[in-house]
Amino acid sequence: MMKFKRFKEIIGFGSLILSAVIVVLILGIMIFDIAAKGFEAISLKFLIDFPREGMTKGGIFPVIIGTIFVTIMTTLFSIPLGVSAAIYLSEYAKEGRFTRFVRAAIRNLAGIPSIVYGLFGVAIFVQGLNFGTSVLSSGLTLGLLTLPWIIATSEEALKTVPQDYREGALALGATKWQAIRSNVLPYAFPGILTSSILGLSRAAGETAPILFTGVVFYLPWLPGSVFDQFMALPYHIYILSTQHHAIDLVRPLAYGTTLVLIAIVFMLNLAAIILRYQLGRKYKK
Amino acid sequence: MDKIVMKDLSLFYGEKKIIDNINLNIPEKKITAIIGPSGCGKTSLLRCINRLNDLIPDAKIEGQLLFNEKDINTDDVDVVEIRKKIGMIFQKPNPFPKSIFENVAFGLRIEGIRDKRKISEIVEKSLRDSDLWGEVKFQLNGSALELSGGQQQRLCIARTLAIEPEVILMDEPCSALDPTSMLKIEELMKELKEQYTILLVTHNMQQASRVSDFTGFLYMGKIIEFGDTNQIFTRPKEKLTDDYISGRFA
Amino acid sequence: MKRIKEKAIYFFFFFTGILAVIILLGIFLMLLLNGLQTFKDVRFSDFFFGTVWNPSAYKESSYGILSMVVSTFMVTLGAMVIAVPLGIGTATYIAEIASERIKNFLRSVIGILAGIPSVVIGFIGIVLVGPFIAKVFNLSSGLNALNGSILLAAMSLPTIISISEEAIREVPKNYKVASYALGANRWTTLVRVTIPAAFSGIIVSIMLGIGRAIGETMTVLMVTGNAPAMPHSFFDSVRTMTATIAIEMGEVPYGTTHYYSLFAIGAVLFLISLGVNLVAELVTAKYRGAK
Numbered sequence: 001m002m003k004f005k006r007f008k009e010i011i012g013f014g015s016l017i018l019s020a021v022i023v024v025l026i027l028g029i030m031i032f033d034i035a036a037k038g039f040e041a042i043s044l045k046f047l048i049d050f051p052r053e054g055m056t057k058g059g060i061f062p063v064i065i066g067t068i069f070v071t072i073m074t075t076l077f078s079i080p081l082g083v084s085a086a087i088y089l090s091e092y093a094k095e096g097r098f099t100r101f102v103r104a105a106i107r108n109l110a111g112i113p114s115i116v117y118g119l120f121g122v123a124i125f126v127q128g129l130n131f132g133t134s135v136l137s138s139g140l141t142l143g144l145l146t147l148p149w150i151i152a153t154s155e156e157a158l159k160t161v162p163q164d165y166r167e168g169a170l171a172l173g174a175t176k177w178q179a180i181r182s183n184v185l186p187y188a189f190p191g192i193l194t195s196s197i198l199g200l201s202r203a204a205g206e207t208a209p210i211l212f213t214g215v216v217f218y219l220p221w222l223p224g225s226v227f228d229q230f231m232a233l234p235y236h237i238y239i240l241s242t243q244h245h246a247i248d249l250v251r252p253l254a255y256g257t258t259l260v261l262i263a264i265v266f267m268l269n270l271a272a273i274i275l276r277y278q279l280g281r282k283y284k285k
Numbered sequence: 286m287d288k289i290v291m292k293d294l295s296l297f298y299g300e301k302k303i304i305d306n307i308n309l310n311i312p313e314k315k316i317t318a319i320i321g322p323s324g325c326g327k328t329s330l331l332r333c334i335n336r337l338n339d340l341i342p343d344a345k346i347e348g349q350l351l352f353n354e355k356d357i358n359t360d361d362v363d364v365v366e367i368r369k370k371i372g373m374i375f376q377k378p379n380p381f382p383k384s385i386f387e388n389v390a391f392g393l394r395i396e397g398i399r400d401k402r403k404i405s406e407i408v409e410k411s412l413r414d415s416d417l418w419g420e421v422k423f424q425l426n427g428s429a430l431e432l433s434g435g436q437q438q439r440l441c442i443a444r445t446l447a448i449e450p451e452v453i454l455m456d457e458p459c460s461a462l463d464p465t466s467m468l469k470i471e472e473l474m475k476e477l478k479e480q481y482t483i484l485l486v487t488h489n490m491q492q493a494s495r496v497s498d499f500t501g502f503l504y505m506g507k508i509i510e511f512g513d514t515n516q517i518f519t520r521p522k523e524k525l526t527d528d529y530i531s532g533r534f535a
Numbered sequence: 536m537k538r539i540k541e542k543a544i545y546f547f548f549f550f551t552g553i554l555a556v557i558i559l560l561g562i563f564l565m566l567l568l569n570g571l572q573t574f575k576d577v578r579f580s581d582f583f584f585g586t587v588w589n590p591s592a593y594k595e596s597s598y599g600i601l602s603m604v605v606s607t608f609m610v611t612l613g614a615m616v617i618a619v620p621l622g623i624g625t626a627t628y629i630a631e632i633a634s635e636r637i638k639n640f641l642r643s644v645i646g647i648l649a650g651i652p653s654v655v656i657g658f659i660g661i662v663l664v665g666p667f668i669a670k671v672f673n674l675s676s677g678l679n680a681l682n683g684s685i686l687l688a689a690m691s692l693p694t695i696i697s698i699s700e701e702a703i704r705e706v707p708k709n710y711k712v713a714s715y716a717l718g719a720n721r722w723t724t725l726v727r728v729t730i731p732a733a734f735s736g737i738i739v740s741i742m743l744g745i746g747r748a749i750g751e752t753m754t755v756l757m758v759t760g761n762a763p764a765m766p767h768s769f770f771d772s773v774r775t776m777t778a779t780i781a782i783e784m785g786e787v788p789y790g791t792t793h794y795y796s797l798f799a800i801g802a803v804l805f806l807i808s809l810g811v812n813l814v815a816e817l818v819t820a821k822y823r824g825a826k
């Protein structure tokens with residue numbers, strides 16, 4: 001009887017460890033495959049050259065630039081708006097049904113499929129406001145997608161500010177806004193910055209919202225204004241691996257592009273973590 | 286027979302000595318109370334007996350702990366089986382977030398007992414023996430967390446009785462309860478001692494003198510005095526005991 | 536003067552605050568208004584219960600979404616079959632057994648997995664998982680529902696693991712101690728006390744995982760084969776709702792019934808994700824209430 005129980009215990013705990021191992025393996029295999037095959041394709045030329053010969057040779061320079069361009073657009077739109085909304089929720093809003101409703105709306109927005117944001121972008125920005133397929137339309141669409149994340153994480157950062165920071169400023173005669181600006185925001189800044197970078201790194205990897213709002217597979221020049229179309233890393237990977245007329249030939253290019261995208265996402269994540277650590281020490285004297 | 290015998294028992298948390306060379310005999314089917322000021326090791330002593338201190342990484346026990354004349358402070362003894370024979374009631378009632386029925390049935394289910402009728406019978410008997418049956422018999426499927434504090438504690442007692450232990454360790458079982466519940470549980474203890482050996486830790490001296498047959502005074506990890514409850518409270522042999530009982534230190 | 540300035544600032548932040556509500560309503564309205572236009576030409580019952588989706592057919596165009604709805608749920612279900620046991624197992628391991636170092640390592644792994652763009656996961660599906668499936672099951676192509684389920688499982692795992700792990704961690708310690716005192720061993724306590732006590736939190740994690748899987752576009756677009764027919768097995772090529780929108784939005788002329796029907800599909804997706812979210816919130820509320 002005892003032995004059977006022991007046996008059950010060993011099988012049980014063993015299966016738990018197995019689960020964890022499988023999860024690590026999933027990530028490991030992915031990274032390893034992309035890194036191994038991607039490295040072969042990458043060179044300095046790959047990164048700064050334009051694509052040539054129907055995208056079967058050359059580099060991905062305009063693709064990288066396009067991603068940077070549209071991500072900047074996303075930043076301009078989502079960060080100021082998102083942080084402001086977070087300030088409202090954290091500092092000004094009175095708890096009650098309305099505020100709960102606002103928070104519920106944000107949570108629901110976060111769960112909406114990215115393709116639905118794409119539809120919204122087409123209907124409102126491309127068609128409705130007549131921005132056409134452009135960096136602007138895609139940037140705004142991605143901005144909307146990122147907004148709930150920015151609001152939620154910024155609010156969390158603001159919540160960590162101790163109450164006596166606010167009260168101390170108010171007790172000295174500061175107005176509410178002065179107290180926020182001088183005491184609350186600096187303290188929450190590292191957290192807001194970190195989560196913003198993480199949010200933007202997610203936006204950089206998104207494909208669905210930009211599909212019909214501005215991205216193209218091939219552009220002979222770099223986008224000159226926000227009303228131009230653009231190329232982007234995730235879309236490039238998608239086309240190279242599914243719809244290109246010479247799929248096998250361009251497979252190495254696809255690997256290389258994927259490696260570049262992952263590298264950018266990793267670097268942004270790393271930057272966020274490092275920044276949080278550095279700034280955290282500085283501000284929490 | 287003495288149900289539990291401690292010979293030179295010491296307990297260390299890392300370098301700190303919490304229990305210092307205790308020699309104590311707990312008689313069978315009687316209520317033995319351990320009294321003493323807070324923080325002097327009463328709870329730790331209790332947790333040695335059902336080997337719950339094993340859960341603390343730094344804890345080390347030296348000496349002999351005899352249960353039914355066999356030392357259970359060794360590596361080859363099956364701790365899980367010991368705990369089925371030595372039950373524990375905690376200071377703060379901690380029923381599981383399950384139904385009243387399932388709380389009491391828990392010990393039976395983990396034993397592998399599947400006979401529905403048998404489980405129901407034992408659950409009812411345990412609830413009767415802990416004086417809770419009348420109050421809950423129509424809501425056995427309700428959540429245990431909705432009971433009052435006193436009821437939850439009696440539920441915990443029923444839960445322990447269901448696995449038919451030989452000893453029940455009670456760690457200040459009434460300290461989180463109101464006076465009425467406390468008296469109910471004291472009555473229950475007196476009924477239970479006919480079948481079970483009860484070791485009660487309490488900082489409430491009046492309680493100890495009301496319910497127990499034997500009392501031990503634990504101070505700074507040492508047993509200062511142990512004997513018949515009446516004798517301890519009316520003619521203590523040690524000055525320290527006398528001081529504590531007369532309230533000269535808390 | 537200061538008063539007015541403060542008031543203005545308040546109103547500024549107030550408007551940004553309700554922006555989320557405005558956007559949510561805006562999305563809903565946009566989907567609804569555009570989507571409803573479909574039903575000028577298509578009957579409700581044909582749309583929701585028709586199994587053939589062929590809007591650009593020459594003679595009889597049909598707008599039945601049932602096949603793609605079934606495909607979506609099928610791929611999601613398959614993903615959960617894989618992800619739920621793996622996720623709960625890993626979460627339990629992290630919360631209850633792993634040492635501090637392993638905990639941190641696993642949390643980093645999960646964080647990284649969560650951050651991988653969906654198009655990259657789809658790419659892996661094409662270059663690794665697809666050929667693997669084709670080889671093992673002797674198929675000509677590995678682009679099918681099974682592939683989609685595997686990839687969606689990988690994408691839902693971080694959500695399921697992190698939220699379940701939190702739920703398990705938050706189970707009060709005294710339940711465990713009570714269980715040990717009753718003579719249960721570690722495994723029994725885990726299975727009969729700790730996990731059941733964390734049940735609500737685990738359910739929430741699964742709901743959010745499901746929500747993620749249903750709404751995923753690129754991954755399924757790249758690996759499920761995209762045959763718009765009713766699936767009969769996991770080895771069939773399927774097309775989900777999200778993939779349909781993604782594929783056809785690019786080819787559809789503005790202002791046609793076909794154009795509006797894609798918004799109708801979007802509306803269905805929107806409502807499903809709203810529903811899943813609602814259930815998750817109700818369970819969370821009940822969970823907090825019971826505490």
